[in-house]
Amino acid sequence: DAKTTQPTSMDCAEGRAANLPCNHSTISGNEYVYWYRQIHSQGPQYIIHGLKNNETNEMASLIITEDRKSSTLILPHATLRDTAVYYCIVRDVYNQGGKLIFGQGTELSVKP
C-alpha cells in the first residue's frame, strides 16, 4: 500500500508557483521521498527526490519538513505543459529492489 496521502486535485494559474503537498507520516529512516508526474496517456517522468534536506533541480524544488512527515513539491513558474498527475512516493532504495508503489496522486490543472 502507498504510504503517502495527497490532495486529489489542485488548480494553479499559469506563471504562478504550484505547491503540491504530500503527507508521509509513517516514513522510516531509510526511505527517500520521490516525486514523479504522469502526463495523460504517457509513462511517468521523474521529477526530484530527497531524504531530509531540501532539494532543487531544473524542474522543481522539494521541501521536506524537519520531522520528515510531510513534504511539498514546488513548481516555481507553472506552465500549461505542467498539467499532469503528480505522485509523491516514499521509496526504500536499498531494499525491496527499490520498487515504487504509486498512490492516487494529485491531478494538477494549470489554467491560463
Added chain:
Amino acid sequence: GAVVSQHPSWVICKSGTSVKIECRSLDFQATTMFWYRQFPKQSLMLMATSNEGSKATYEQGVEKDKFLINHASLTLSTLTVTSAHPEDSSFYICSATLGAGVYNEQFFGPGTRLTVL
C-alpha cells in the same frame, strides 16, 4: 535521462489470444525492470519485478501464469498476457533501472495500451 521504449504502443486483440509486449532500455543496461498496469482514472499498480537472468517476482494478487515475464538480457524484458480477456484491457507500463540504490532512478517507458475485444 535514459530512454526506455515499449513495443507496440497499442494493440487490439481478440479474446483468448496471447499478446507480447516488449520493454527495452536503449542506452543503458538495466539489471532490473518493473511492469505496471493502469486502468482508466486509476494509479499505476506494480505487477512484478524482473531481474535479468532470474525469475520475476510478482506482487500479491498478480497471476504469474497469466502474465509471463521474461528478462533474457540487460536491455530487454517482455510481458506476455496469455489468453487475454476483456478485463485485461489496460495500459501497461514498464520501467528500467540499473538496480537498487538512491542514484539508480527508474526510467519509464511510454506505455502500451492493450484492448481485448
